[in-house]
Amino acid sequence: MLKLYDTWVESRLLLGTARYPSPAILAEAVRRAKAEIVTVSLRRETAGGKAGGAFFDLVGDLGVRVLPNTAGCHSVREAVLTAKMAREVFRTDWIKLEVIGHHDTLQPDVFGLVDAARILTGEGFQVFPYTTDDLVVAEKLLEAGCKVLMPWCAPIGSAMGPVNPAALKAFRAHFPDVPLIVDAGVGRPSHANTVMELGYDAVLLNTAVAGAGDPATMAEAFALAIEAGRLAHKAVPLEPRDMAVPSTPVIGKAVFA
């Protein structure tokens, strides 16, 4: 079980809810993934200050915990405002905090992120910050009161998978006791599997499932890959070596001849 703030969850796959072919397929994906947490964008699904009522109801009917997000917010003020709106709409103190620094690449503005996290934790929010793999920023987020960190493994929507495994390893080693969720950049189940093998606690996905040819089946594939990676990490995998090593004893055989 994974503890996120005061909540224990079994599933280590968090699903985004945007851009599925239909809400029916989204529901099927959540079911097949056995996901317990879905993220919902307040900003994207609102217009004229009016929340996307029926869609939020559909998400509510999935019977899973909602982690609202501040996707699309470009300033601290906007993110804080959206978080407060989310708290009212979904009646939760959880907020996935995104402060976007660049409209086109959606790279996080880590300075604004730390500021917004400080404000929101001060107001009783339980903040899940979407950040880069920068250790110093992560430390500042913890100082600001975050108790979960969500580093990317590649730029958002890039589907490249872990582009800098060394940084992800360092990140894990640096924060051994903080729940770490890889958020953004995952394209395939093998990517999710890799970061779980590195010891990450969970993976958050959206496009990799929503944009797949068969989202529901892909959701299940991700769930299996994540579970396999989790088990592999617990089982302590071998580290790679520079040369072949036989798996059967060679004593008594003329291999050194």
Add this chain to the structure above:
Amino acid sequence: MRILVKGAGVAGLTVAWQLYRHGFDVTIAECNAAAGLGASGYAGGMLAPWCERESAEEPVLTLGRRAADWWEAALPGHVQRQGTLVVAGGRDAGELDRFAGRTSGWQWLDEAGIAALEPDLAGRFRRALFFRDEAHLDPRQALAALTAGLEEARMRVLFAGAEETGEYDRIVDCTGAAQIGRLPGLRGVRGEMLALETGEITLSRPVRLLHPRHPIYIVPRGKGRFMVGATMIESDDAGPVTARSLMELLNAAYALHPAFGEARLTETGAGIRPAFPDNLPRVTEAGHTLHVNGLYRHGFLLAPAMAGEVARRLLAEQPERKAS
């Protein structure tokens, strides 16, 4: 059989036309002052089931592939069978392969192929997908023509204020987004569009510009007029277009061709697409009323199939006619 069709959007008028052709006595009641003032009037009017298959399920293709024939038969001369061109900016070129992988009925075009179809796009894109069998029409012209055709055929078309007092055997409710909150599962998906006018560029067919987050299409309406659409927002707010959406739509138009930067912005609009959870339309029955709803972003594409379904059900109930 006397039928009352409620709503004069694409669903209502299509159903009314189909029923009139089958010999039913049809009255249409529309609460607005004219036809197509709801979401239908903001539609792209693309009859593009192969392209739509990229994000829609199989029924959209199977139900929609005959739509162009239906419209051509109902309104000769309105349907333009020019196909659809799909392009992507250099950095998003991978989106084209993804699109191709999820659709059928296309062929690859190189620069020369693109230039041959759309000379004004020459040199702007290295590759494109061409969906030869797709078509488009002008939604507002088509709805006006259907209304005129029904009136000419002496069917009653009653607009806002006109008292509707007749007795009817059946009611077909085609009021779209007005049924949100009444029909179980029906929700609104907001769509925003804009209209541009420029003499500096000519297109002969709808062009889709792929983008990971903001895919848009531009449909030529003739005489230098273009429709640019459309956003997809999970909301039933019908308020004016937002600055962000306007910026995204304009950015995409400008990316397709810089000449759009000098175009006149002649209209912006927002409509609410009614959709069921699977984003597929359906005909449902409630007492004496048949509901046609959930056409989502496929009004002109799937309304003919829904109209056919309504006609089949009502014909099955109709007492045998005497042989004349």
